[in-house]
Amino acid sequence: xxxxxxxxxxxxxxxxxxxxxxxxxxxxxxxxxxxxxxxxxxxxxxxxxxxxxxxxxxxxxxxxxxxxxxxxxxxxxxxxxxxxxxxxxxxxxxxxxxxxxxxxxxxxxxxxxxxxxxxxxxxxxxxxxxxxxxxxxxxxxxxxxxxxxxxxxxxxxxxxxxxxxxxxxxxxxxxxxxxxxxxxxxxxxxxxxxxxxxxxxxxxxxxxxxxxxxxxxxxxxxxxxxxxxxxxxxxxxxxxxxxxxxxxxxxxxxxxxxxxxxxxxxxxxxxxxxxxxxxxxxxxxxxxxxxxxxxxxxxxxxxxxxxxxxxxxxxxxxxxxxxxxxxxxxxxxxx
Numbered sequence: 001x002x003x004x005x006x007x008x009x010x011x012x013x014x015x016x017x018x019x020x021x022x023x024x025x026x027x028x029x030x031x032x033x034x035x036x037x038x039x040x041x042x043x044x045x046x047x048x049x050x051x052x053x054x055x056x057x058x059x060x061x062x063x064x065x066x067x068x069x070x071x072x073x074x075x076x077x078x079x080x081x082x083x084x085x086x087x088x089x090x091x092x093x094x095x096x097x098x099x100x101x102x103x104x105x106x107x108x109x110x111x112x113x114x115x116x117x118x119x120x121x122x123x124x125x126x127x128x129x130x131x132x133x134x135x136x137x138x139x140x141x142x143x144x145x146x147x148x149x150x151x152x153x154x155x156x157x158x159x160x161x162x163x164x165x166x167x168x169x170x171x172x173x174x175x176x177x178x179x180x181x182x183x184x185x186x187x188x189x190x191x192x193x194x195x196x197x198x199x200x201x202x203x204x205x206x207x208x209x210x211x212x213x214x215x216x217x218x219x220x221x222x223x224x225x226x227x228x229x230x231x232x233x234x235x236x237x238x239x240x241x242x243x244x245x246x247x248x249x250x251x252x253x254x255x256x257x258x259x260x261x262x263x264x265x266x267x268x269x270x271x272x273x274x275x276x277x278x279x280x281x282x283x284x285x286x287x288x289x290x291x292x293x294x295x296x297x298x299x300x301x302x303x304x305x306x307x308x309x310x311x312x313x314x315x316x317x318x319x320x321x322x323x324x325x326x327x328x329x330x331x332x333x334x335x
């Protein structure tokens with residue numbers, strides 16, 4: 001990707017309108033052919049939206065939920081989506097035609113959904129503090145559930161080659177669950193409520209109120225997550241995301257490495273930090289409400305944020321790149 005250095009360059013986001021209420025979650029799929037990828041957003045308006053990831057152009061909306069949609073995810077190739085909502089359901093969607101494929105009833109609001117690597121299973125979490133694993137090849141049948149959290153579960157992710165599930169909660173704990181045994185295998189209690197989690201390679205990042213926490217992941221069952229860094233912030237942080245180049249599997253040469261993370265929260269800004277120095281490299285201003293979710297794109301060239309103001313915004317990771325809808329003409333930047 002062509003990079004140009006222009007003095008005085010300022011961050012200029014791409015605004016993706018369409019939602020009528022707060023955007024509370026977003027997710028990028030993996031890079032697919034021709035370096036294409038997608039982004040899905042969840043909103044309290046009850047209508048998840050699918051877009052081209054590198055431009056934010058609208059593809060379509062998924063209609064069928066009867067309440068706020070709290071969580072959304074895509075499988076690796078972007079052919080399927082899953083959503084969790086306040087109508088006590090999780091739904092699996094066909095991204096080509098927008099039709100609902102599977103409807104999974106729950107006994108409370110569904111706050112988190114995530115596909116397994118092969119997209120044959122879906123993990124969900126509800127406001128009843130229950131985590132469930134569903135077999136999508138058997139119409140979404142629940143095959144195992146986990147109980148142990150004492151407050152709202154904000155994020156669940158597959159772990160250890162899909163043999164385990166890692167979860168974070170408002171109860172200040174990180175917990176690891178073994179899908180094979182149906183039991184909890186490890187837990188850690190932090191000082192603050194945990195609002196979000198992202199995993200890249202062997203690193204994990206947590207949004208914990210006025211703190212961002214980074215941990216190293218290991219195959220050691222005794223200590224699968226070791227906290228290595230904590231960053232104090234001036235505002236409550238609700239979401240955080242690691243740059244994908246930190247996964248050396250996807251970036252083996254590490255030529256595009258940016259040792260950074262992004263985060264956002266109650267002061268309406270999106271921040272980019274250098275992990276080594278702890279310095280704030282950028283503070284992105286455009287939202288008119290708290291930032292509920294931030295995520296890096298799979299190629300690391302941009303990051304997205306969703307806000308209480310009902311918008312999804314795309315931001316350049318490196319100012320001056322000719323990428324997506326951003327281009328440079330002379331010394332002026334255009335979108």
